[in-house]
Amino acid sequence: MKRDLLFSGAVVVVAVAGLAVLCGSARAGGAADYYPRRAWGSFEGGQMNTSLLVFRDLNRNGIYDLGDRPMSRVAVELGKPNGSTIMRLTNAGGFANFRMSVMQRDFEVVDPGHYTFRVVPPPGYSVTTGNASQESDYVVSPGSPGDMIAKTTTHPVGLAADMTISGAVAAGSRVSLTGPDGVSAAAQVGPDGRFSAPVTPGEWLVDFATGGATERRHVVVGASPVVLSAFSGKSGPAEKPLPLEHVVGFDDLMTSPGVFEVPSGYGGLNWYNLVAMHQRFTDGPGYTNTTMSGEFIAYNSSGHPAQVFSDKPFDFTGAYFGAGWDDAEGETLVLKAWRGDEPAYEDQLVLSANGLVYFAADYLRITRLEIRTQHYWQAAIDDFAYRTGP
Structure with missing residues (x-):
């Protein structure tokens, strides 16, 4: 009896899972129900990171190449279109991440316009790649993860210790x-x-x-x-x-x-x-x-x-x-x-x-x-x- 009850329950679950509900009535689902396409052009309302990589330039050649390593705890300053700035430290992967979203207004990048990035090396370190300061324009792009994109992305910034x-x-x-x-x-x-x-x-x-x-x-x-x-x-x-x-x-x-x-x-x-x-x-x-x-x-x-x-x-x-x-x-x-x-x-x-x-x-x-x-x-x-x- 116990086996029959368990089996019957499994049949009921499978049957319900195979139905699509429409206007209060159930019907069999199809590919369009289970694999819907996005309506492109609408706002996503989500978020993504806009980031800058800082690395240890071990061979001091000014290029992010094999053998170089990410550098953590480096200050990266983001300049916003309204003139304000905010700082983030690079993480264990060497990335300084700034959250971007048109809809989530408490994030760091929320308005289209001109943004700047500035790497501030710690004491005893110098930039080897010549690009401590970078800039980019951001524009609204409905449907992208944060509904905004950068016109140009940042390039890795290399640091080396003053020997x-x-x-x-x-x-x-x-x-x-x-x-x-x-x-x-x-x-x-x-x-x-x-x-x-x-x-x-x-x-x-x-x-x-x-x-x-x-x-x-x-x-x-x-x-x-x-x-x-x-x-x-x-x-x-x-x-x-x-x-x-x-x-x-x-x-x-x-x-x-x-x-x-x-x-x-x-x-x-x-x-x-x-x-x-x-x-x-x-x-x-x-x-x-x-x-x-x-x-x-x-x-x-x-x-x-x-x-x-x-x-x-x-x-x-x-x-x-x-x-x-x-x-x-x-x-x-x-x-x-x-x-x-x-x-x-x-x-x-x-x-x-x-x-x-x-x-x-x-x-x-x-x-x-x-x-x-x-x-x-x-x-x-x-x-x-x-x-x-x-």
């Missing part, structure tokens, strides 16, 4: 930089021992001198500013770097969009309180802006100190760092390293969610590295480079 080599030395130290062209120039050292010099991509030599002690660093400037670890000021023969070079980008740990604790043994090192995730798993703009290779990135879990360690000495070459969240703008990253129980290195650098810096550590023969943020915000980390012995 510098910076660091900290003892007061009274001298710093000289020699560029790829072989030309040398002295860097100005401030009263606090900090220096920063504009550079171009390529190989650089940085020479330090203080109190009779000298040191030379070989620095490769790529797609981001470089921060050098502190000059030790110690005289004596330099230690030789370990021979085997490694770079981990955390992309081979996982394929899902979740989070994954970096396990000990990854890359031959031990890891504590470091988590890897897809760069867009959260809304933190710094994760998108710090990713350099692949799609995954690491961070210190819950903003608490993380460690990388090994029984065998390793060299920490360097890594890309940024602040994961915009609320952490200006957070201080503290890096400490030990050889056994003996402190060996310590450095601090300022992080930004707008973009990354490369910390050229050159920490030799260490057994433990601590990665800590001063105010317990998450630091984004990519392309962790190190060397090991044979």
